[in-house]
Amino acid sequence: MHKxxxxxxTLTQLDFARLNKPDxxxxxxxxxxxxxxxxxxxxxxxPPDVVTMNSQFIIRMADxxxxxxxxxxxxxxxxxxAGRVSVYSPVGAAxxxxxxxxxxxWSTPNGDACEADIVAVLFQPEASGEYAR
Numbered sequence: 380m381h382k383x384x385x386x387x388x389t390l391t392q393l394d395f396a397r398l399n400k401p402d403x404x405x406x407x408x409x410x411x412x413x414x415x416x417x418x419x420x421x422x423x424x425x426p427p428d429v430v431t432m433n434s435q436f437i438i439r440m441a442d443x444x445x446x447x448x449x450x451x452x453x454x455x456x457x458x459x460x461a462g463r464v465s466v467y468s469p470v471g472a473a474x475x476x477x478x479x480x481x482x483x484x485w486s487t488p489n490g491d492a493c494e495a496d497i498v499a500v501l502f503q504p505e506a507s508g509e510y511a512r
Contacts, residue, residue, distance in 0.1 A: 388476025390417040391425050391505065394432045398466065403454070409485065410472040417476060427506035428479040432466065435502040436474070441482065441494035448501070451475060470495075 395417060397403075398410070406414070430436050435450045450463045451474055457465035464471045470493070473485035479497050486492055500506075 387416040387418040388413055389425060389429045389478065390414070390419055390476045391422045391431055392419050393422050394475075395419055397432070397453075407467050407469075407472060409469060410467060410475070413472055413475055422505045425503075425505045426478065427503055428500050429503065430474045430477050430497065430500060431503055431505060432475070433504050434500055436500045437498040438474070438483070438495040439498050441496065446498060447495075449474070469493075 395414060398406070398414060425431060430451055432451055432453070435448065437446055437448050439446045448462055449470075451466055451471055452463045454465045454467045457463055457468070459468075464474070466472060466475055469485040469487060470483075473483040474497070477483050477497050479500060482494055482496050484492070484494050
């Protein structure tokens with residue numbers, strides 16, 4: 380059973396501030412929309428099952444059931460072949476602020492619709508006491 384997040388996502392105030400820094404460049408539309416709808420919380424108050432920046436998590440593709448392990452990162456740290464997905468990518472923007480049990484939806488650059496369930500958060504910096512990473 381899954382639920383789809385329709386309203387705001389949970390983001391830390393620090394992630395929100397860092398993603399809105401002008402030196403990262405213009406935000407992709409999907410990320411801009413996610414930030415606009417975000418429920419902001421202090422890093423010490425974010426639930427441990429939320430995908431925050433630098434979180435490592437597992438998704439299950441809705442169409443195939445295939446599971447993938449990913450780490451959500453900033454654009455400069457992206458390495459898709461190694462599972463490091465940029466928050467500026469369609470899949471990365473879809474994952475930011477989502478919780479375990481929710482279904483994320485995004486479109487690939489060629490227009491294909493994708494869906495995946497957040498299965499687990501393996502590592503979240505805030506849950507590990509890293510509040511200013």
